[in-house]
Amino acid sequence: MSRPFCRKCLMEGVSMEELQAKIEAYLDAMPQDLRTSPEAYEARLLICEECPNLSNGLCKLCGCFVLYRAGQKNQTCPDTIARW
Ligand code: SF4
Structure with a gap:
């Protein structure tokens, strides 16, 4: 059985600025009606x-x-009582 991957480990060596730019580019490529x-x-x-x-x-x-x-309109905060 394979182990689940760790998102943080996959991004090792990537700065927060690079990560933010990648996520924002990904969000920008999404259809606007799916964006927050x-x-x-x-x-x-x-x-x-x-x-x-x-x-x-x-x-x-x-x-x-x-x-x-947070960038996806249909998502919610996963806390027991959603914070947003
Ligand atoms: S639990 Fe906290 S960190 Fe996680 S999505 Fe909700 S507000 Fe953000």
Whole structure:
């Protein structure tokens, strides 16, 4: 049985700036109707910044890069009581 991969390990050697640029390029390539509005995206990220579950850009609850998760309109915060 194979082990699940670690997203953080896959990005070893990639700076936070490079990672952010890659995620934003990926989000920019998505159909606009699937994207979170710029205002909502900013609001979501502000909430993540203050959240104790944020660790080096990753959400400890779901393992997602919060930049990516927050950028998708149909996603929600995975906390028991969603923070956004
Ligand atoms: S997605 Fe939710 S639980 Fe995860 S870091 Fe952001 S606010 Fe916290």
